[in-house]
Structure formats: structure tokens, C-alpha cells
Amino acid sequence: MRAKRRARDEWIHWARKKPTQALTSLVGLFLIVYLLLPVWHWAVTDANFLGSDRSACVGGGACWVFVRERFHQFLFGFYPADAYWRPLLTVAIGALSIGLLFVSRLGVLRLLIFVALPFIAWLILEGSLLGLPPVATDQWGGLLLTLIISVTGIAVSLPLGIFLALGRRSRLPLIRWLSVAFIELWRGVPLITVLFMASVMLPFFMPLGVEVDKLLRVLIGVTLFTSAYMAEVVRGGLQSIAKGQYEAAAALNLTSFQTMRLVILPQALRKVIPGIVNTFIGLFKDTSLVLIVGMFDLLGMVQTASTDPEWLGYSLEGYIFAGAMFWIFCFAMSRYSLRLERQLAYSSVERKQLT
Amino acid sequence: MNESPNLAIACRGLEKWFDTFQALRGIDLDVKSGERIVICGPSGSGKSTLIRCFNGLEHHDAGSLVVAGTQLGTHGEGVEAVRRDVGMVFQQFNLFPHLTILENLCLAPLWVQKRPKKDIEDQAMEYLRRVKIPEQAHKYPAQLSGGQQQRVAIARALCMNPRIMLFDEPTSALDPEMIKEVLDVMSELAASGMTMVCVTHEMGFARQVADRVVFMDKGEIVEAAPPEEFFNRPQSERTKLFLAQVLQHT
Numbered sequence: 009m010r011a012k013r014r015a016r017d018e019w020i021h022w023a024r025k026k027p028t029q030a031l032t033s034l035v036g037l038f039l040i041v042y043l044l045l046p047v048w049h050w051a052v053t054d055a056n057f058l059g060s061d062r063s064a065c066v067g068g069g070a071c072w073v074f075v076r077e078r079f080h081q082f083l084f085g086f087y088p089a090d091a092y093w094r095p096l097l098t099v100a101i102g103a104l105s106i107g108l109l110f111v112s113r114l115g116v117l118r119l120l121i122f123v124a125l126p127f128i129a130w131l132i133l134e135g136s137l138l139g140l141p142p143v144a145t146d147q148w149g150g151l152l153l154t155l156i157i158s159v160t161g162i163a164v165s166l167p168l169g170i171f172l173a174l175g176r177r178s179r180l181p182l183i184r185w186l187s188v189a190f191i192e193l194w195r196g197v198p199l200i201t202v203l204f205m206a207s208v209m210l211p212f213f214m215p216l217g218v219e220v221d222k223l224l225r226v227l228i229g230v231t232l233f234t235s236a237y238m239a240e241v242v243r244g245g246l247q248s249i250a251k252g253q254y255e256a257a258a259a260l261n262l263t264s265f266q267t268m269r270l271v272i273l274p275q276a277l278r279k280v281i282p283g284i285v286n287t288f289i290g291l292f293k294d295t296s297l298v299l300i301v302g303m304f305d306l307l308g309m310v311q312t313a314s315t316d317p318e319w320l321g322y323s324l325e326g327y328i329f330a331g332a333m334f335w336i337f338c339f340a341m342s343r344y345s346l347r348l349e350r351q352l353a354y355s356s357v358e359r360k361q362l363t
Numbered sequence: 364m365n366e367s368p369n370l371a372i373a374c375r376g377l378e379k380w381f382d383t384f385q386a387l388r389g390i391d392l393d394v395k396s397g398e399r400i401v402i403c404g405p406s407g408s409g410k411s412t413l414i415r416c417f418n419g420l421e422h423h424d425a426g427s428l429v430v431a432g433t434q435l436g437t438h439g440e441g442v443e444a445v446r447r448d449v450g451m452v453f454q455q456f457n458l459f460p461h462l463t464i465l466e467n468l469c470l471a472p473l474w475v476q477k478r479p480k481k482d483i484e485d486q487a488m489e490y491l492r493r494v495k496i497p498e499q500a501h502k503y504p505a506q507l508s509g510g511q512q513q514r515v516a517i518a519r520a521l522c523m524n525p526r527i528m529l530f531d532e533p534t535s536a537l538d539p540e541m542i543k544e545v546l547d548v549m550s551e552l553a554a555s556g557m558t559m560v561c562v563t564h565e566m567g568f569a570r571q572v573a574d575r576v577v578f579m580d581k582g583e584i585v586e587a588a589p590p591e592e593f594f595n596r597p598q599s600e601r602t603k604l605f606l607a608q609v610l611q612h613t
């Protein structure tokens with residue numbers, strides 16, 4: 009109560025002292041409310057939430073019935089409805105391993121779990137190796153597909169990117185040259201081209217009779233593409249480490265492998281956490297490009313559903329839903345990166361600078 | 364070669380080139396076990412280059428160099444064996460900023476010497492007490508003053524149980540009020556009988572602690588003598604000029 013009054017007094021004091029500032033702030037606040045009010049009406053007060061088909065859309069505002077009716081498809085694509093427990097189990101395992109990311113005591117181990125995740129996911133979702141009815145990968149879709157592509161891409165591109173960055177600084181000219189060629193090749197090509205190559209061109213180059221699953225091809229394409237970017241982010245971190253660190257390690261008789269693993273990489277990687285997470289977020293959003301090779305991720309499913317004659321005219325609701333889902337995941341990643349940075353900060357002083 | 368067994372460092376006709384620039388022009392220097400050498404000289408005279416040759420951070424191009432009984436080759440042959448017996452302290456401390464003080468001290472003993480962790484930590488704490496900062500063991504380097512960091516760097520090198528310690532301008536990056544605490548630690552180390560080669564411009568330290576002062580200029584050793592002789596009766600003109608410049612500030 010007292011705190012509230014003190015806060016109010018501070019506001020009044022501020023308004024008396026800086027009247028123009030107070031006035032412009034008020035006008036600004038008014039404008040924001042004025043402009044957002046129609047959005048509020050459309051999305052909430054005039055909107056429809058109940059019902060099961062388009063006849064329920066009567067209020068003149070948004071019709072969220074569309075999203076509700078197609079919700080399971082947005083999440084799972086064309087995955088058979090009687091087997092929804094499998095993607096749910098997969099996501100639960102995924103969430104559990106993400107939860108483990110917060111247990112700092114596990115150290116590097118938590119990253120290993122992430123590397124195993126794609127394989128576990130495939131076992132459960134595809135199912136034939138576990139004796140479950142097989143579900144072909146072209147039936148996987150929606151948010152499930154988005155998560156599969158981005159988690160695999162994230163889990164594989166980071167280690168691969170580190171190897172490429174180290175290769176680029178190798179003393180052996182062949183390794184250096186190969187790394188540079190790989191990085192520049194993949195960075196120089198748009199992701200759309202990579203996806204087209206993976207889905208359309210690659211089968212032509214395969215030996216007759218050998219068929220690689222399209223999802224796998226797309227996954228490899230996306231992962232290699234991302235690892236080229238990751239390599240450059242990591243290289244930036246490596247370059248920021250002073251020569252003295254290498255010399256101190258050498259003087260202590262650490263081998264060059266130990267120096268990299270114990271001294272250089274831990275410092276280099278934590279310096280580029282924002283860049284790494286930035287690349288992850290980019291990858292997460294870029295997954296929606298798989299639509300153009302006939303795969304239906306979250307955005308793809310929304311788009312497909314809104315061309316259904318039954319729901320023509322309600323695509324905006326679908327896109328807002330998809331956008332909100334993407335935003336939630338990206339925001340979560342960004343917060344995790346901040347948390348990680350704070351956790352790894354060398355001192356409390358440095359920790360305070362991160363907000 | 365007439366190697367005497369109690370020579371810590373035997374250096375004959377040592378030459379070092381950086382591309383077309385010759386940084387060392389035939390250095391002859393013997394350091395006996397337990398001897399304390401101070402190397403001084405103007406900037407760019409090759410002091411760092413010489414001392415870095417002693418633990419293989421630089422590879423010499425000609426001449427012969429035997430450190431702690433191991434011949435160092437021109438392509439770094441033998442560095443691993445040499446570094447087992449040689450510790451080094453740098454001007455910029457070069458502590459590992461992502462590790463706590465204790466972890467800094469224990470890293471190399473754990474991974475290189477592979478001794479039991481308990482032993483290593485006990486020994487590390489013992490050295491931290493010797494450099495008078497045991498209470499900082501669980502802080503990070505960034506939380507320590509420059510003088511404290513340099514004392515940690517000395518303790519870190521000592522944790523590898525070296526027979527020879529190299530110092531490259533250990534106090535040059537420090538504020539004046541912190542120089543003494545580092546020099547005190549070095550003096551104590553000298554009193555314990557450690558073989559030491561120090562590049563430094565602290566002439567007071569040289570006078571009190573050194574057995575011999577070596578003056579370098581343009582990649583050569585111009586003069587080497589016990590401190591009393593070196594400071595009171597310098598032989599060469601270049602030494603006199605250098606001393607006049609350095610002592611004028613102290």
C-alpha cells in the first residue's frame with residue numbers, strides 16, 4: 009500500500025517537473041490504445057470461439073473456430089489420428105531433454121542427449137523398428153515437422169560448425185582449403201535452392217534402386233546449410249581469443265587438442281552464444297520454406313487448411329496462430345540464451361550487465 | 364660438448380630470424396642450477412625472444428640450446444620434455460578467464476600430469492598460501508587485482524613442479540602499488556633455491572636477488588656480470604647509457 013502510494017507520488021513528481029515529457033507520453037499512450045482498440049475488438053470482443061463449422065462465424069470479428077477445428081492438423085499434419093500418442097510421446101521426450109538443458113550440473117552431457125534426440129524421435133514416429141504400424145515420413149507435418157527439422161538442424165549443425173571452424177584454421181592446407189570451400193559453397197546458395205536440390209535433383213544422381221527418404225534429404229540439406237553459418241559464428245569466437253591464452257596453455261604443456269577443448273573453445277563458444285542462438289532462430293523460421301518442396305510444416309498446414317473451401321476467407325486467423333507459435337518458440341530460445349550467458353558469466357559484475 | 368650436469372640452461376651461438384629480421388645474433392649463455400639471472404635491455408633487443416626460446420614458444424634457427432638436460436631442436440623437437448621442467452610467467456598474466464583461480468592452478472596438473480585430484484588441490488592451495496591469496500581460490504581472474512592475478516599466474520606455473528622458472532616482464536603491466544607484492548613473491552621463490560631467468564626493468568630487484576645481470580641490445584648479449592659489478596662498474600658504453608636512462612626514473 010505504502011509502496012503503491014510512493015510510486016504514485018513519483019509519477020506526479022515527474023509530471024510536475026517535466027510537463028512536456030508527461031504530455032507527449034500521454035498522447036503516445038492514447039494513440040497506442042486508439043490504434044489497438046479495433047484489433048482488440050476484432051480478436052476478442054467481436055470474435056467467435058464456439059461452434060464446429062463456418063456457420064458459427066457470425067460476430068464480424070475473428071473466427072477462431074477455424075483454428076480450433078484444424079488444431080490437431082496444425083500440430084501433427086496428416087499423421088494418423090489414432091496414433092497421436094506417438095508424436096505426443098516424442099514431444100514429451102523432447103521437452104524433457106530441453107528441461108535437462110537447465111540442469112547445469114550435467115555439463116556437456118546435456119548436449120549429447122540432444123544429439124540422440126533425432127534418432128529417438130525417428131524410432132517412435134516411424135515406428136516399424138519398434139513393431140508399431142509404420143507411418144511414412146510424408147505424413148508427418150505441422151508443428152511436429154517444424155520441430156523435427158529445427159531440432160535436428162540445431163543438434164547437428166553446432167558440432168559440425170565447430171569442426172568446420174577449426175578446420176578453417178587448421179595448419180594443414182588441405183583441411184583448411186576443404187573447410188573454406190564447404191563453407192563458402194553453402195553460404196553462397198539460397199536455402200530454397202538447397203531444398204530444391206535435395207528434393208528434386210538429388211534422386212537423379214543416386215544409383216538406381218537406392219532411394220533416400222525425402223525428409224532425410226531435406227534434413228541433410230538444412231543441416232549442412234546451417235552448419236556453414238554456424239562455422240562462421242564460431243570462427244568469430246575463435247578469433248577473439250588472445251594469443252596469450254594459447255601460449256599459457258603451451259607453457260603448461262597442454263597438447264593442442266587439450267588447449268582447444270579446455271581453454272579456447274569454452275571461451276570462444278560462450279562469447280558467441282548470441283550469434284549461435286541467432287542462427288538457431290533463423291533456422292527455426294526458415295523451416296517453413298520446406299513448403300516449396302511439398303512438405304507441410306506448421307505454416308504449410310495453415311496455408312493448406314485455409315484454401316479448403318469450407319474455411320475460405322479465414323486465413324488471417326490461421327496465420328496469426330502460426331505467427332504466435334513461431335514467436336513463442338523463438339522468444340523462448342532467446343531467453344534461454346540470455347540465461348545461459350548469465351550462468352556462464354565469469355563474474356557478478358559481468359552478470360549484472362546482461363539484462 | 365662439455366655439458367656439466369648442473370647446468371639448467373646451456374645456450375651456444377643461438378640465432379633467431381623473423382623472416383629477414385634477425386632477432387637473436389649468436390647468444391651464448393649458461394645458467395647454472397639454482398642461479399638467478401636478470402635480463403634487461405632496451406625495447407626490441409630480443410629479451411622476450413630469447414626467454415621464449417628457452418621453453419620452445421619460439422624455435423631458434425641456429426646454434427644449440429639445452430634446457431633441463433634436453434636438447435631443443437630447431438623444429439621444436441624436445442619441447443614437451445623441456446616444458447615438463449620449465450614454468451613461465453607472462454607480462455599479461457594470461458590466466459584462463461573462464462576458470463576459477465583454483466581451476467586455473469589445477470588444470471594442467473590434472474590433464475598433463477594426471478595425478479590424483481585430491482593431491483593436486485591440496486598442492487594448489489598450498490601454493491596459493493605461499494603467494495598469499497588462499498581466500499581467492501573460488502573467484503574468477505576478472506575479480507582479482509592485477510597484482511593478485513600475477514601472483515596466481517606464478518602459483519599456476521609452480522603447480523607443475525618446474526625446476527626452472529622464466530619471467531617475461533612480470534610487473535610491467537601492473538600499477539606501481541602492486542609491483543612490490545609480486546616482486547616479494549619472486550624474491551621468496553628465489554630464496555627457496557629455484558632457478559630463475561627474469562626479464563625485468565626492476566633494477567632494485569636485480570640488485571637484491573640476481574646472481575648475474577645480463578644486458579642485451581640488438582639481439583646480442585653486451586654484458587653479463589654480478590649486480591654489484593654491473594651497476595657500479597659497467598664496462599660498455601651502451602650499458603652505461605641504458606643504466607643512466609633506467610636509473611634516472613627510480
Ligand SMILES: Nc1ncnc2c1ncn2[C@@H]1O[C@H](COP(=O)(O)OP(=O)(O)OP(=O)(O)O)[C@@H](O)[C@H]1O
Nearest residue numbers: 381382384386404405406407408409410411412413
Ligand atoms: N613474431 C614476430 N614476428 C616478427 N618480428 C618479431 C616477432 N616477435 C618479435 N619480433 C621482433 O624481434 C625483435 C625482438 O623482439 P622482442 O619481443 O624479443 O624484444 P624485447 O627485448 O622483448 O622488447 P620489449 O622490451 O619491448 O618487450 C623486435 O624488433 C620485434 O619487432
Ligand SMILES: [Mg+2]
Nearest residue numbers: 410411412532
Ligand atoms: Mg618483451
